[in-house]
Amino acid sequence: MSLPTTESPSLSRQDNLTLAKPHSEDGSAVFDLIARCSPLDQNSMYCNLLQCSHFRDTSVVAKSGGTPVGFISGYRIPDRPDTLFVWQVAVDSSARGMGLASRMLRHLIDQVGQVEYLHTSITASNEASWRTFQRLARDLDAPMKEDVMFDYDRHFDGRHDTEALVMIGPIPHTPQQSI
Template sequence: MPRPAVQPGADSDAIRLRPPRWADGPALHALVSQCPPLDLNSVYLYLLLAEHFPQTCILAEDEHGIVGMVSAYRPPGRDDVLFVWQVAVQARARGQGLGGRMLRRLLARPPLRAVRWVETTVGPGNHASRRLFARLADRLAAPLTESPLFEAALFGADAHEAEPLLRIGPISLSAVN
């Protein structure tokens, strides 16, 4: 059965956006485990994100459970930056603009009014995430720049790509809405 279309940026009965709660930790872990190439962290980390950073994280759910999440935080001493750690969207919810919708809704929250820069790291091979952040930069009418950050060798024996820094901004609060 086809899924109902969701208008990007609009609330719908099909998919609701909300801050995470600590009880969501195991479901967030399960979601990320279904979203390669994202690095899967421990359940404990997702519990901490939900408990300590609900203002800078968001999840999407439908009648069947959690279908998407963005984990993010404000680096200490940098209130004008939102660092996006992970964006995950379950396969059945892809192709609806949900990743961008979650990011824009997050940026529109009152506690994040001072944010003028969105930063993230995305490996060169993660084309879906690169497209997501390029679309966000376009939507916010802000430049996107890339610079080296974590070289592949820093990840040790793991076969992990480098993680360059993508930076969007400066952004205007009016562009978020």
């Protein structure tokens, strides 16, 4: 899980950003966005199409002028329906410095509803992701814990850095979760 940047002109802070559930028609643009967002793992376009259709209720796309500049894919963990797992967070460099990742995360928690816990995985070196999720836990007034999710040797056979499982929750609920 990472919060990468891309090489695009900066958006004005006044640009109108919209946050919404993605549609299958967004899949190709999401694929392109993620391709520009190194070091995110690039999935197949088919995977991004599924994220934008089958998993649209647990994902969010941020658009400026109709163009995706941010995307979060997620899903409810099958045996833990009260837990939202955030798979990828992509923010175009044109939308950096605006708090877009945090805004999308809070929007997603509201959108999904009945979320008691939010989980994600982050590599030790991904400082931007750590800061984003630490800030989210603080803003939600929810505890944050970590454990090993997938180990460098045991799971990745030495081909990928260890992914820490980050667990935020329980998340206190208010009539409108937005912060």
